[in-house]
Amino acid sequence: MMPSRRSVLAGAGGLLFGGLAAPAPALARHHRVMLGAFEVIVVSDGGLSLPIGFVLPETPRAETDALFAANGLDPARLQSQVNVMLVRTPKDLILIDAGGGTDFMAGLGQFPDALKAAGIEADKVTKVIFTHAHADHLWGVIDDFDTSRYPGAPHLMSAAELDYWRQPDLATRLPDAFQAMAAGTARRLRMIDDLLKPARPGDEIAPGVSLVDTSGHTPGHVSVLLTSGSEQLLIGGDVLTQSLVSFARPDWRWGADMDAARAAASRRRTLDMLATDRIALLGTHLPWPGLGRVERKDGAFRFVGA
Numbered sequence: 001m002m003p004s005r006r007s008v009l010a011g012a013g014g015l016l017f018g019g020l021a022a023p024a025p026a027l028a029r030h031h032r033v034m035l036g037a038f039e040v041i042v043v044s045d046g047g048l049s050l051p052i053g054f055v056l057p058e059t060p061r062a063e064t065d066a067l068f069a070a071n072g073l074d075p076a077r078l079q080s081q082v083n084v085m086l087v088r089t090p091k092d093l094i095l096i097d098a099g100g101g102t103d104f105m106a107g108l109g110q111f112p113d114a115l116k117a118a119g120i121e122a123d124k125v126t127k128v129i130f131t132h133a134h135a136d137h138l139w140g141v142i143d144d145f146d147t148s149r150y151p152g153a154p155h156l157m158s159a160a161e162l163d164y165w166r167q168p169d170l171a172t173r174l175p176d177a178f179q180a181m182a183a184g185t186a187r188r189l190r191m192i193d194d195l196l197k198p199a200r201p202g203d204e205i206a207p208g209v210s211l212v213d214t215s216g217h218t219p220g221h222v223s224v225l226l227t228s229g230s231e232q233l234l235i236g237g238d239v240l241t242q243s244l245v246s247f248a249r250p251d252w253r254w255g256a257d258m259d260a261a262r263a264a265a266s267r268r269r270t271l272d273m274l275a276t277d278r279i280a281l282l283g284t285h286l287p288w289p290g291l292g293r294v295e296r297k298d299g300a301f302r303f304v305g306a
């Protein structure tokens with residue numbers, strides 16, 4: 001018997017993250033916050049548990065052990081949320097990333113049920129923005145019929161990101177750990193091809209909703225800056241992925257970053273902007289509900305959860 005698509009791709013997830021233990025399933029949950037005239041809704045897709053050797057492949061274990069022990073974290077594995085965001089503006093209901101679905105790895109794929117529990121129907125979504133095309137942000141857009149869960153909405157992704165993942169020979173040129181994801185992402189982009197619209201950093205997707213270049217984690221990674229009156233919030237995606245390391249050690253190479261130097265530069269630039277301009281931050285993988293502020297600390301930064 002042929003292995004099912006699900007088992008093949010679950011294997012791909014295990015390969016990428018170097019073998020993972022599924023965290024306990026979270027309850028379907030959501031969190032709402034107002035930002036001026038906008039309502040921001042955070043909905044959980046579940047969580048990941050990542051081995052330290054994958055997330056910080058170049059940092060000596062003595063250094064990670066010391067930093068994690070000083071901050072009360074498990075030195076062997078990092079627990080990580082997958083938070084999905086929606087923004088309700090006076091005219092739009094905008095979905096930002098779509099979760100990982102059930103094909104990528106255990107512990108994810110709770111977003112559709114959690115969205116329903118929040119009282120939101122998928123067909124009310126008017127626009128979809130992808131920060132980038134990694135599996136935990138893109139693959140959940142696909143339903144059981146291999147079509148988008150949000151057929152009434154244009155799906156915006158940066159042109160640089162689209163061009164990158166659409167390269168026909170991409171998978172063969174990537175390190176082993178990324179090959180299965182590249183093939184899976186390319187296949188899903190084809191499934192939503194009729195809905196995909198290229199966008200660019202600086203584009204205003206709706207009044208007060210604009211894209212910011214935070215490339216490096218992936219070649220065309222963008223974040224979404226919300227502005228309503230005097231209030232601002234950056235929906236960061238994966239520009240700042242971990243509540244301790246990304247802030248206190250922004251120059252440490254993060255294993256999921258595809259261009260390490262550019263990712264570190266984007267982290268530094270974003271941290272500086274958030275701290276200087278006192279812009280709130282909402283992050284996909286930051287502790288539930290992913291919301292907080294950035295402060296300067298000891299020549300670097302720290303995340304202060306809301």
Ligand SMILES: [Zn+2]
Nearest residue numbers: 134136238284
């Ligand atoms: Zn991610």
